[in-house]
Amino acid sequence: MSNVRQLRYQPRDSSAGGVEVLSFARLRELDDHETQRADFYVVAVVDEGVGEVSIDFDRYPLAPGSIVRIPPGAVHRWDDMVSVDGSLVLFLPTAPATPATRARAAPIDIPGVCEPVADAELVSAALDHLELELRAAGAGTPAEIPGLLLSAFLARVPRAAEARYANDSLFVAFRRELEAHFRGHRDTGFYARVLGYSPRTLSRAVQKATGRTAKAYIVERVLLEAKRMLAHDRFTAARCASELGFPDASGFSAFFRHGTGLYAGAWQKRAISNLVEG
CATH class of the missing domain: 1.10.10.60 (Homeodomain-like)
Structure with missing residues (x-):
């Protein structure tokens, strides 16, 4: 029997276009410390605290400013997350607005953790705008807005070493x-x-x-x-x-x-x- 919990994307709001933002506090409520494999992307931004995440067969320490990239299919586990605060962006591969922005998101197919970056304020601003629009999503909200803001956020996420292939x-x-x-x-x-x-x-x-x-x-x-x-x-x-x-x-x-x-x-x-x- 598999020791991995399979996670399927189940959005709380179908109008959000396949993208959702969770807090680490909410993750702690949902997470049972099991090893997991998701059918969606996770990009997490740590604002406060320290912890650790295991992705496939590598362990990564987390600290304020860390950005975690977990592509679909990667086996992962969150550890020592009691003090960690921040946000996790969950989204389907089809969620970025256009083929061009989906290609731009391609570097996060390389799992890992980025250290704090110089343009952290821009990452934070893009994430804040995405969260704001998702909270306001409903009747009258243009359907393309979540995908466009997700694309803006991903464009600010630092790239892995191999990410020069994105173009x-x-x-x-x-x-x-x-x-x-x-x-x-x-x-x-x-x-x-x-x-x-x-x-x-x-x-x-x-x-x-x-x-x-x-x-x-x-x-x-x-x-x-x-x-x-x-x-x-x-x-x-x-x-x-x-x-x-x-x-x-x-x-x-x-x-x-x-x-x-x-x-x-x-x-x-x-x-x-x-x-x-x-």
Whole structure:
């Protein structure tokens, strides 16, 4: 049985266009300290206090000014949040107003925590305006307002190191196709054909954006999902093989060992031990 609580987006106000803002006080009321996986984005801004958040297999300390990015599907847990105050913006991938602003939001697909930034006042102002409009949402409120203000807020959120890809349409498209097909396709050629480019052109775009080859990027994505399954869902190697499109457990085990240096069973035992201790 999975040790991860699945969270589905259930807005309190359907007129808000797939975006909602919660306080950390409200999070404490709802959160039962379980490990979670959501089908929506979370961007949190810490105003006061210290705490910690675990995202996939990394732990991040939180302090005033920290900004947390949690994309859909990332396994996460909030810890030591008693003193933390601030806001969490929850939204669906379709919530930003236009394709251009959705592309602008793409860097938050890279999970992590940003340290306090120089334009913190602009981040705060954009968040305040979004909250104000959501509180006032109702009859007569233009439907596009939440998406536009969400886009303004996301434009102020600091970017991760890889975020230079945000304006690279080929890499953004590659990431989208990878999310849709990584469970069955691990070869660069497949994604190149789907996108209408040569494997070399695709690999150059990935290398420019991430410093890694397209093949390495695909392998990392499959390994991440395998680790989630082993550590949180407690799947066997055979179950992982089935879920990720490998012909058999031995093929998956060889892939996993090549990528991590450990057999799947040994990695699983160590990961579960670390989770229990954490």
